[in-house]
Amino acid sequence: MGKLDGRVVVITGASRGQGEQEARLFAAEGAKVVIADVLDGQGEALAKELGEDVARYVHLDVSQEADWQAAVTLAKEAFGKIDGLVNNAGILRFNELVNTPLEEFQQIIQVNQVGAFLGIRTLAPEIEAAGGGTIVNTASYTALTGMAYVGAYAATKHAILGLTRVAAMELAAKGIRVNAVCPGAVDTPMTNPAALDPASDPEESRAAVAELYKKLVPLGRIGTPEEIAKLALFLTGDDSSYITGQPFVIDGGWLAGVSII
Structure with missing residues (x-):
C-alpha cells in the first residue's frame, strides 16, 4: 500500500529538480502524476520512464490560463479526476534590487506568483469535485526572511505564503488543505x-x-531534491490530515540564526 494510492496529482515544474523527484516519489507511493512543465523533452522522457498508466506529460507555462485548462483536460481524460496539486514551478534571478529591470521583475512575478495563483484558481474546483484533496505551494526560505540580490524572487515567495494562508481558509470547507514548503x-x-x-x-x-x-x-x-519531495509527500498524504495554511521550512537550520564559527 502506497501513501498516495488512488490519488491524481498535477506537479508543475516537474521535468527536473525538485519537481522531478516529487513526481518519482509520488508515483512510487501509488499516485497517478501529471508532469507539467515547459521543458518538453525532459518531461516527456520522465513520463515515458514512469509509464503511461502512471504518468502523463503536458506542456504548461504556469503564467498562461489556457495552458492550465489544457492540463486539466489531459489529467481528467487520462486519469478521470484531479485531487492534488504541487505548485512547484519557479524561476530565480540574481540581481541587485535597484538594478533589476522591470521586465525581469515582472517575469518572475508571472511565473512564481501568478503561476501559483492560477494553479489554485484552476484546480481547486476540480479537487473539490473529486471529493477534496491537497494543494502544496513551493515558497522558499526567502519567504520568511530577506536575502540580498534576490529581491524579486523573495517578493514572490512572500506572496505565495499569503496565497497559501488565504486559500487554506477559503478552501477548508471544500475539503482542500493548502500548505507551503519553504526550501533553503x-x-x-x-x-x-x-x-x-x-x-x-x-x-x-x-x-x-x-x-x-x-x-x-x-x-x-x-539539501537534496529528494528531501524536499519527502516533505511534499507528507503534506499531500494523510499523515498531515490536520494541517493546513502552514509554511514548512526545510533548510538544514539556515533560518535558525547566524553562526560565528
Missing part, C-alpha cells in the same frame, strides 16, 4: 545556474556551491 539551498539547476552554462565545468561549479553552503548551513551541507 537545494542542489538543483535553479540554485546553480552556472552548471547549465556549456562553457563552465558543472562539477566544479557544483562543488563551489556545496562548499558555500557547508559554511552557511548548520547541518553543514546543501
Whole structure:
C-alpha cells in the first residue's frame, strides 16, 4: 500500500529538480502524476520512464490560463479526476534590487506568483469535485526572511505564503488543505545556474556551491531534491490530515540564526 494510492496529482515544474523527484516519489507511493512543465523533452522522457498508466506529460507555462485548462483536460481524460496539486514551478534571478529591470521583475512575478495563483484558481474546483484533496505551494526560505540580490524572487515567495494562508481558509470547507514548503539551498539547476552554462565545468561549479553552503548551513551541507519531495509527500498524504495554511521550512537550520564559527 502506497501513501498516495488512488490519488491524481498535477506537479508543475516537474521535468527536473525538485519537481522531478516529487513526481518519482509520488508515483512510487501509488499516485497517478501529471508532469507539467515547459521543458518538453525532459518531461516527456520522465513520463515515458514512469509509464503511461502512471504518468502523463503536458506542456504548461504556469503564467498562461489556457495552458492550465489544457492540463486539466489531459489529467481528467487520462486519469478521470484531479485531487492534488504541487505548485512547484519557479524561476530565480540574481540581481541587485535597484538594478533589476522591470521586465525581469515582472517575469518572475508571472511565473512564481501568478503561476501559483492560477494553479489554485484552476484546480481547486476540480479537487473539490473529486471529493477534496491537497494543494502544496513551493515558497522558499526567502519567504520568511530577506536575502540580498534576490529581491524579486523573495517578493514572490512572500506572496505565495499569503496565497497559501488565504486559500487554506477559503478552501477548508471544500475539503482542500493548502500548505507551503519553504526550501533553503537545494542542489538543483535553479540554485546553480552556472552548471547549465556549456562553457563552465558543472562539477566544479557544483562543488563551489556545496562548499558555500557547508559554511552557511548548520547541518553543514546543501539539501537534496529528494528531501524536499519527502516533505511534499507528507503534506499531500494523510499523515498531515490536520494541517493546513502552514509554511514548512526545510533548510538544514539556515533560518535558525547566524553562526560565528
